[in-house]
Amino acid sequence: MTNKTTPDKFDSQLMRGSLDLMVLAILDREAQYGYSIQQKLREASGEKVDLKAGTLYPILHRLEAEKLIRSKWDESSARKRKWYELTKTGRKRLQQQAQTWHAYVHCIQSLLPPKLALTLPAP
Amino acid sequence: MPEHEFELYLSLLSKFLKLNPQQREEIAEELRGHLEMRLEDLAKEGHSREEAIRLALDEMGDAGELAQHFSTIAKSRRRKLIMRCTLGTAVAFAFGLVLFTAFWNEPGRPHEVLHSMAQEGAAGVSETLPQVQNERVAKLAEKTKVFKSEELKKWDAILDEKFELDLLGLSLQEVLNQMATLGEFQIVIHNSVDEMLGDLEGYELHESLSGLSLRQSLRIILWKQQLTYAPRDGVLYILTMEEALRNRDFYEIQMYDCRDFIVASQNANDEPLERNRIRGEAEQLSEVIQMLVGSQDRWEIAGGQGTIQAMGGILIVKQTSDYHHEVEEFLDQLRQPYLAAQAKLAAE
Structure with missing residues (x-):
């Protein structure tokens, strides 16, 4: 591993609880296909979030089963792509999860000793 | 360009997927697209072709484990659908039964016509009544007619x-x-x-x-x-x-003639049903059978080998012998409420 060139990735254990939120947030902007979701997450996180394809696709299929997102095949381009977009329920879920997330961050912040809370590294 | 290694991986994954062929093909198609795009990007980053293929497949993870994830998701989705449909069927069935009985008990309806015919019969047209009754009774057979080897x-x-x-x-x-x-x-x-x-x-x-x-x-x-x-x-x-x-x-084909049942359960007036309606009802009947008879995974909709094709009210079922027997029992049971209503009518 060349740690000098690539920044430290977030621990998968740490990300586990917020993967749905990340995917829903990406889809809130516009419809995406699996690969582009992965790319967007990578870019947005400065390469700290590296969601493996083997993790991403089951998440997408589960969110679809829960009717939070819906999919459509696009056969107009040379490569057939399955596009995903948020449903109304998905948008609502995103709002709820975002609120929970803020409360969670706030809670952790207030738990930390002031000394550490102040020296949070810049993102 | 389809990579041999990707196809190997995808066919292995497909083998593990406990889903129907169409669902399997869709998942393979989606992942194939992903692997190809990833390969292109990795190549652009300067990886050799072999290296890029290996990395792309590594990111996809173990085929068996991934298949398991997809199968579990589809299964829970199916379970929800089945619960909804079973409840829906039960409600529709009960509702149909209520309507049916209500209909037949109402004065001035067909059985009243029979009564008046009986009176007319006493007045001279004695042939009419038994004929009409027999015809009606013959309409719904005691048991489902099954064609088997x-x-x-x-x-x-x-x-x-x-x-x-x-x-x-x-x-x-x-x-x-x-x-x-x-x-x-x-x-x-x-x-x-x-x-x-x-x-x-x-x-x-x-x-x-x-x-x-x-x-x-x-x-x-x-x-x-x-x-x-x-x-x-x-x-x-x-x-x-x-x-x-x-x-x-071990799979055999048997045919079940459900036309009389469909007519009796859909239409209290015994008017000829439109072909489309018979087809629709037969398809619904096939769905109910696949949901309620035996274990789900024996049917193709859930990844098994058993199938049902409806052809104008006749169900062509491919199943193992033990399940055929259950299908037959199930179809015979479905007739019971209608047979009872028919017997009551004949007795009046």
Whole structure:
């Protein structure tokens, strides 16, 4: 591993609880296909979030089963792509999860000793 | 450009997926697209082709594990759908029954016509009433008409025979031998049973079964060990349920004529139903069968080999013999409320 060139990735254990939120947030902007979701997450996180394809696709299929997102095949381009977009329920879920997330961050912040809370590294 | 390594991975994944062919193909198509795009990007980043293929596949992870994820998601989705449909069917069925009875009891409706005809009959047109009644009674047969091979008819006769069986303290092997002697047929234990359970002498039974048909007794003693039976080539095979699920050789085709049932259940006036409506009802009936008869995974919608095609009110069913029997029983039961209504009408 060349740690000098690539920044430290977030621990998968740490990300586990917020993967749905990340995917829903990406889809809130516009419809995406699996690969582009992965790319967007990578870019947005400065390469700290590296969601493996083997993790991403089951998440997408589960969110679809829960009717939070819906999919459509696009056969107009040379490569057939399955596009995903948020449903109304998905948008609502995103709002709820975002609120929970803020409360969670706030809670952790207030738990930390002031000394550490102040020296949070810049993102 | 399709990469050989990707296709290998995807076909392995497909094999593990417990889904129907269309769902499997869709998942493969989606992942194929991903792998190809990833390969292009990795190549642009300067990786060699071999290296890029390896990395792309690594990110996809273990094919078996991934297939398991997809299958679990589809299964929970199916379970929800089944719960909804079962509830929906039950409500629709109850509603239909209420309507049906309400309809027939209402004065001035067809049975009233029959009454007036009866009175007319007394006045001279005596031929009309029995004819009309007989025709109506003949419309819904007592049992579903089933078309099956001569071989299976023979087996039905054997398996429906009733015997007193004292199984206390006997091994499964001994019981099967006893059944074969009583029913005068041959039993063959399929390899799959040996592989799963070993020698059947080691399985002792504690039941005594009386007044049951051979089929019912077989079901009881085999079910506990996850085994089932299937007649083939003139002998009765004992095999594991797993084997019955995947081995095409044990599947048979039978046809079930449901036209009279569809007309009786859909239409109290006995008017000829439109062809489209019969087709729609037959398809719905197929769905209900696949949801309620036996274990889901024996049907193609859930990754099994069993299928149902509806052709103008006749259901063409491909299933193993034990499931055919359950389909037949189920269809016969569905007739009961309508038969009762019909008998009541005939008695009036």
